[in-house]
Amino acid sequence: MAGRITDGVIEEIRARVDIVELIGARMTLKKSGGTYKGCCPFHREKTPSFHVNPTRQTYHCFGCGEHGDVFKFLEKQDGLTFMEAVRTLAEKVGVVLAQDTDYNAQNRNLLYAIHAELAAFYQRCLKQTKEAEVARAYLATRKLPDEVVERFGIGYAPLTPHGVLLQWAKKYNFTPEQLVTAGILTPPKRPDTPDDYYDRFRGRLMFPICDRQGRVVAFSGRILDVKSHPAKYVNSPETEIFTKSRILYALDKAAAKIVKHPRREAIVCEGQIDVIRCHACGFETAVASQGTAFTKEHVSILKKHADSVVLVFDGDSAGRKAALRTGALFLEEEIPVRVASLPKGDDPDSLLRDKGPDVFRSLLENAASITAFQVDTLRQAEEQPDSIDALNRVSRGVLDMLAPCPSAVLRARLLQEAAPLLHLPLSAMEDDLEKLRDELSRKAAHAAAYHARNENAPQPPPSRPRTTPPSAAEPTADGDRPMPDGASPDEVPYPLDAAPRPRPLPRAEKYLCELVVQHEQEAAVLDAVETFLPFDLLSHPLARDIVSAVLETRRTGSDKLATLRAALDDPTRDQFDAVIVAEGKMMSAREATPIDAARDLITRLWTQNLKSERGRLDATSTPENDARRFNLSILIKRFETQPWETISHFMTQTQAAALKAGAEPPATAVQPSEPSAHEADAPFETDDETGIF
Numbered sequence: 001m002a003g004r005i006t007d008g009v010i011e012e013i014r015a016r017v018d019i020v021e022l023i024g025a026r027m028t029l030k031k032s033g034g035t036y037k038g039c040c041p042f043h044r045e046k047t048p049s050f051h052v053n054p055t056r057q058t059y060h061c062f063g064c065g066e067h068g069d070v071f072k073f074l075e076k077q078d079g080l081t082f083m084e085a086v087r088t089l090a091e092k093v094g095v096v097l098a099q100d101t102d103y104n105a106q107n108r109n110l111l112y113a114i115h116a117e118l119a120a121f122y123q124r125c126l127k128q129t130k131e132a133e134v135a136r137a138y139l140a141t142r143k144l145p146d147e148v149v150e151r152f153g154i155g156y157a158p159l160t161p162h163g164v165l166l167q168w169a170k171k172y173n174f175t176p177e178q179l180v181t182a183g184i185l186t187p188p189k190r191p192d193t194p195d196d197y198y199d200r201f202r203g204r205l206m207f208p209i210c211d212r213q214g215r216v217v218a219f220s221g222r223i224l225d226v227k228s229h230p231a232k233y234v235n236s237p238e239t240e241i242f243t244k245s246r247i248l249y250a251l252d253k254a255a256a257k258i259v260k261h262p263r264r265e266a267i268v269c270e271g272q273i274d275v276i277r278c279h280a281c282g283f284e285t286a287v288a289s290q291g292t293a294f295t296k297e298h299v300s301i302l303k304k305h306a307d308s309v310v311l312v313f314d315g316d317s318a319g320r321k322a323a324l325r326t327g328a329l330f331l332e333e334e335i336p337v338r339v340a341s342l343p344k345g346d347d348p349d350s351l352l353r354d355k356g357p358d359v360f361r362s363l364l365e366n367a368a369s370i371t372a373f374q375v376d377t378l379r380q381a382e383e384q385p386d387s388i389d390a391l392n393r394v395s396r397g398v399l400d401m402l403a404p405c406p407s408a409v410l411r412a413r414l415l416q417e418a419a420p421l422l423h424l425p426l427s428a429m430e431d432d433l434e435k436l437r438d439e440l441s442r443k444a445a446h447a448a449a450y451h452a453r454n455e456n457a458p459q460p461p462p463s464r465p466r467t468t469p470p471s472a473a474e475p476t477a478d479g480d481r482p483m484p485d486g487a488s489p490d491e492v493p494y495p496l497d498a499a500p501r502p503r504p505l506p507r508a509e510k511y512l513c514e515l516v517v518q519h520e521q522e523a524a525v526l527d528a529v530e531t532f533l534p535f536d537l538l539s540h541p542l543a544r545d546i547v548s549a550v551l552e553t554r555r556t557g558s559d560k561l562a563t564l565r566a567a568l569d570d571p572t573r574d575q576f577d578a579v580i581v582a583e584g585k586m587m588s589a590r591e592a593t594p595i596d597a598a599r600d601l602i603t604r605l606w607t608q609n610l611k612s613e614r615g616r617l618d619a620t621s622t623p624e625n626d627a628r629r630f631n632l633s634i635l636i637k638r639f640e641t642q643p644w645e646t647i648s649h650f651m652t653q654t655q656a657a658a659l660k661a662g663a664e665p666p667a668t669a670v671q672p673s674e675p676s677a678h679e680a681d682a683p684f685e686t687d688d689e690t691g692i693f
Contacts (some may be wrong), residue, residue: 010556023075050061148276182239221233281360316344324374331410369417523554
């Protein structure tokens, strides 16, 4: 069933959940005045700085800055999406979510039931049948203890008697056709043998494949007698509940561990046994793709939980190549990626089994960046790695990997690492990288223009971010060079079929956006912006959208910045990304606190707006114009010279409306205005001395 959840329902769930009970069930909380406190679950600390406010139904850590409500806590702790957290808490407190009719739900529920019952059947076969002795012996040679076998639901698909699954299906009221739909049986090949169904997994060690919610959706079967079958592993075909590109093995177990990791770092392996071994040895952030190479869809799924990844692939040539391909996908999604180099002939399973967790942990801690790993791999493939032609090939490989990465910060950091490894000037590599990115941008723009003119043309590949406008002298895809009437090629700044570059963000507005993004968990900063800065003082639409998204994220708990980014075109997304990765130049230059920086920027925007309004006045001297100009000059002077406590009284919505109507407050003593409705309804207004709850 597909839920349709309104704001009212979300508020009802939030009101019913006791945040102290929810968090207290997972960690130790002690009452401290009107709040509860304990050691933060999101970072390592010895002195408690994590506070839970039962009145506000919020939590805040004064050590790492984590802040949110009951939904945010489950998102961060368990790696859930906002809607998953809503559904989990709704079930906990008995709130019924509105439902829309889903005509496929019955079929999906049937498939879930078949896989759940079958997984339990396979586990019983492994434990109890004499035939499964070979499977138990195999697990013993792999040194997988019973507890781990139980945790991962490993089982055995019996080889005999013939038709055993048909007997099982009859007992549990499943039909053979339903097992065919589930991908367990294959249908009879001849019409004269209607009961000759074939068990796809017979005689194999069975690994259940679970979705993010922990439901069994497929199986992977490993042959125990390699000589009897050419395929070492057989996986379930794709069904209505199983798509290979949307499933990561063991993510249901690893997601909560990943989000609690100090760096939110995931371990990515190649095989299921590798992942199981990692979890068995305490490395519980390990996942793997399911029967296929890592894809962009896998990266997008993992990105919801992980901020960085470390690849632990086999140490042979194929493993190194797979690591490079996978690392490139993570870079395209702006995820830092490192690679742990295993000795040749080893995989994570054998290394952990034979050399122990300490050696494996050391490899993880010393894992090289994807760029350093790439340079080492490419140089190993060269007969004369220091020759000029080899240097050219290796450097080009590095640039090819970095060019699609949208993050300027990540590109710059990895390029700084690559240059000394190749004994090349950083500036030379930066120049070549920009040329390559421009080339990718031009090709994408030309392909998009060609596709727009030719509806039947193949769909172009996704465009890369544009860094500089392409040259006007470059032809379009059909060889023409469109220009405005009477214009020469030198007067055209970029092809007319390419998207124009958006207007840059004004400096103060850009700094404000950077500030609220970097300090989205600091209530005092957001309160100041929400209370004292009318949105119409922001002249750039992207600035309004970013500030609005941050404030909306605080109110709803959902990631409105991600939603905003997805809706932007490529050039505007570049501007957005520049704001997200910025390092707060204004604050670092002035050594200001976040709230001081917020007040300074708000004052600056008000002053700029007042000056602009004064500049738009008619130059004609009339009593009305002269009075308005005089009053504006007085206000500008006050904003430039008086302290925040004085000028903030002019910044409420009531005063903003008065200013726009032209009615100026008297130039004498300033009286505070009554709080606006907007300010009075602010969700974080409180008596609490910290200003957080």
